[in-house]
Amino acid sequence: MNRVYVCSCFGVTEQQVKQHAENGACTPRQIASACKAGTDCGSCVRRIQAILGRGACPRRELVDGGRPVLSELEGLEEFEKLEEAA
Numbered sequence: 001m002n003r004v005y006v007c008s009c010f011g012v013t014e015q016q017v018k019q020h021a022e023n024g025a026c027t028p029r030q031i032a033s034a035c036k037a038g039t040d041c042g043s044c045v046r047r048i049q050a051i052l053g054r055g056a057c058p059r060r061e062l063v064d065g066g067r068p069v070l071s072e073l074e075g076l077e078e079f080e081k082l083e084e085a086a
């Protein structure tokens with residue numbers, strides 16, 4: 001198996017970064033929250049940005065298009081809870 005390491009501090013591979021992006025992490029900060037990549041020496045952050053910029057994050061097109069993303073979906077859940085409670 002061909003493993004390309006993006007973050008050597010935490011042993012995070014390009015494939016893992018892409019998987020986190022598929023699961024919704026659209027920024028280096030969100031990738032860091034998911035797997036710590038980029039939180040030690042920081043030298044991998046540009047590579048993570050490059051991977052995210054290559055379309056690894058499916059929601060990125062929504063963000064770029066100015067359409068609603070997670071924050072609005074979360075708001076919708078709150079709205080539905082309020083409706084159920086009423």
Ligand code: FES
Pocket residue numbers: 006007008009010037038039040041042043044045
């Ligand atoms: S290589 Fe990723 S934090 Fe150091």
